[in-house]
Amino acid sequence: MKPMQTIQDLIEEIKLRVVWWALFVFCVTYFLSHSSKSMWMxxxxxxxxxxxxxxxLNNVEFHWKVQRPVRPQSYLSHLEKKQLSxxxxxxxTGPPPPRWKRKIGSPIVEDAMRDFIDKILKDFVIDLWYSE
Known part of the structure; x- marks a missing residue:
């Protein structure tokens, strides 16, 4: 190879890289300009x-995750996974407690809330609406 030809190839490669860098920098600058007033900044x-x-991108190697083949399960192994402890x-056997009881968790507060709700129902619903 002639030394002049390798220098020409080097110049062409530099031109190509400068154009690509300028294009990428312009694109990123354009997208950043949506959040500021000046592209120059x-x-x-x-x-x-x-x-x-x-x-x-030069230092980190990216791979697609390899999918392992799925083995067909036997019906017995399927049932073993679904078995409850x-x-x-x-x-x-008992029904689960209401949602409001699970959030409070204190028998004294639960009794006070129950009494308060009964008092409101008695005063406003039973005595007012059904008094006649």
């Missing part, structure tokens, strides 16, 4: 972002 930030992205709350 975003040029240094976009140069840093494009440089960081280039360094990241002995202490499961769904197997208890």
């Amino acid at each position: 975003n040029i240094p930030i976009s140069i840093l972002l494009v440089s960081a992205l280039r360094i990241l 002995v202490n499961d709350p769904r197997l208890s």
Whole structure:
């Protein structure tokens, strides 16, 4: 190879890289200009972002996650996974407590709330509406 031809190839490669860098910097600057008034203020930030992205893409190797083949399950193994434990709350005989009781968790407060609700029902519903 002639030395002049390799220098020409090097110059062509530099031109190509400068054009690509300018295009990427312009694109990033344009997208950043939606959040600020001046595109000129975003040029240094976009140069840093494009440089960081280039360094990241050169140093980090990205892979697609390999999908493992799914083995067909036997019906027995399927049932074993669905089997409930002995202490499961769904197997208890009593109905679950109301939602408001689960949030409070104090018998004294529950009794006070029950008395308060009964008093409101008695005063406003039973005595007012059904008094006649």
